[in-house]
Amino acid sequence: MEKGKVYLVGAGPGDPKLITVRGQEALKRADVVVYDRLAGPHLLNYARAEAERIYVGKLPDRHTMKQEAINQLLVDLALQGKTVIRLKGGDPTVFGRVGEEAELLKRNGITYEIIPGITSAIAVPAYAGIPVTHRDLASSFSVITGHESPEKLDHSIYWDKVTNATGTLVFLMGVAKIGYISEQLIKHGRTPETPVALVRWGTRAEQRTVAGTLGDIEEKVKEANLQPPAVIVVGDVVKQRETLAWVESKPLFGRRVLVTRARSQASELAARIDELGGEPYEFPVIETRLPEGEEAESAIERALVRAEEYDWVMLTSVNGVDYFFRWLERFGVDIRRFHRAKFAAVGPKTAEALAQRGIRADLLPESYRAESLLDSLADQVAEGQTALLARGNLAREILPQELKKKGVRTVEIDVYETALSVPADIWLPEMLQNGEIHIVTFTSSSTVLNLLESLRRLGVEDPQAALSRCEIACIGPVTARTAEQHGLTPTIVPDEYTIEGLVQALVGKRE
Structure with a gap:
């Protein structure tokens, strides 16, 4: 082999x-x-x-x-x-x-x-606003292990040479030895007033910085109960933190946000959280796929080949648009055959997905849910018209029910299925227990149900209790109602039921 x-x-x-x-x-x-x-x-x-x-x-x-x-x-x-x-x-x-x-x-x-x-020796100080070199303060730096016992440190580190060899000294893994390290540096020539900073879990949501001098840093570390791992920076460059601490000024700094959307859709939300200084933790609990089975395919084909009969084509999500066009391609149905139909979209992202395919939505309600679409349709649909609803298998029934009451002949097709996904994540249960997840985001009712089930399958006996320490953020009132019905307490619900609306609500909660 x-x-x-x-x-x-x-x-x-x-x-x-x-x-x-x-x-x-x-x-x-x-x-x-x-x-x-x-x-x-x-x-x-x-x-x-x-x-x-x-x-x-x-x-x-x-x-x-x-x-x-x-x-x-x-x-x-x-x-x-x-x-x-x-x-x-x-x-x-x-x-x-x-x-x-x-x-x-x-x-x-x-x-x-x-x-x-990228070594933590330079990245962690940088995230704390401390450059390890500076033209006016330090033209060189050293990276030193601080993990060993004092006896081993004395054996492996030549303190008389290291102490003043470079302008900046960076010790890795030395929190427990900070007193001894400070003592040796003072003993070999650094002044007690020399600035020092310890940065714990730099670049992560737990990032925390304790600053002081060689003379008082041990006491300050004890007072702050700062635990490993942390990077120790010694030298005048530490003063730069006062003006250069950039990441800590971002609105979502220090917040780890669980993103439960399907992996194919999570990038937009995760990117915005990251941009605003939060740490997105992707845990996709749903996946979308084409419906399986000859019966499902036949039903979709029968609906699409009658394209000329429809007065309305109604799409309620980006997924609905994507899968609708996949089926058109599979069955060779030209979109121009829907020439008599008007297109209605729920939400700007759905309308945008249509526009990317050369179709401008004829109807886009102000509020992004089925009830608002019904309100907008009130004076536009007429008895005897025919509407095609291309949706997912878990869509609510209010839209077809109300259309039928108005005398609109409604053809419903499930162009995609939403299924449970259980990521192979060994860390999430422990992180929830330790309070390391600060916010949980839900973008649909299915993400609520599937997260609870995923946690059960990962061995969490009481998912609601596990999530009780987190803020619960829901994209809209329907999702929030589902969360409440299953023992969760939503604290963040945006006025605009979009991803950007959800992001702005997260930021507003911090302000």
């Missing part, structure tokens, strides 16, 4: 967008991804759905896999002919033990590639 290849990939400091393009491309080719918790879990979304994912960090029933075992695991997988990604936090060559992994691969004749990552 031909041997596989191993990519030793730096995942960056935590923000999933800080992985390199080359690292992302390698992930897309992976047969197996070997990762630990320092590599942001959302990076796994770049891997193919069928790729195997092996977690080698600590779990409640298992301690962290020893480095020697990880080294051998990489060899064993590659000998099976697989393309293996070893995903490591930060940069794999900066205290990442990549040398040990690469050496064993070399000895076994396995091809490997080291893909650098």
